[in-house]
Amino acid sequence: DSGVTQTPKHLITATGQRVTLRCSPRSGDLSVYWYQQSLDQGLQFLIQYYNGEERAKGNILERFSAQQFPDLHSELNLSSLELGDSALYFCASSGAFSGNTIYFGEGSWLTVV
């Protein structure tokens, strides 16, 4: 158990809809990362937050947005969903004493039908 909690574990939704994925980082970790993993694109970095502020941006679509709240939990919002958005979405966290080591949650499986 990495200590990173993601909900929901599985989600099936229709094209055009909007979903929110939630993440609770490890206790004390200030950095939260979001990754997307699909069969054809591999593990793609989406975005990183540090203590509530956006720190780094990767291949995140404009239809996607994220935020980190004062209690350090984070949400990834995916809107106007397309079939190609079906993927496993990971949240990960790291802290001041973990160096570059990132701790991953078990992921949220999103299926868009």
Added chain:
Amino acid sequence: SQQGEEDPQALSIQEGENATMNCSYKTSINNLQWYRQNSGRGLVHLILIRSNEREKHSGRLRVTLDTSKKSSSLLITASRAADTASYFCATGDNAGKSTFGDGTTLTVKP
């Protein structure tokens, strides 16, 4: 594009054999990490090697780093069927950002 590139993309061996995976990268790094992912699960950190280290061991894992060649290797000795997974390298920079490669899929046949 990803910083680290693993080689080979897929590797299939018999139980008891050693498995070697390689990772190449392009820019300077602070450290390099290896992660393991079982199918459909989250990535699990295996080992981190700093840029001033050349070799590191952890159980049956041996990681080497050659900064002059910008490459790293992960050796799993005496492999077991339970080692079947995807293995990713990730390069870490001084700002604390890690960039992952595309992974090597290892299959260990019993």
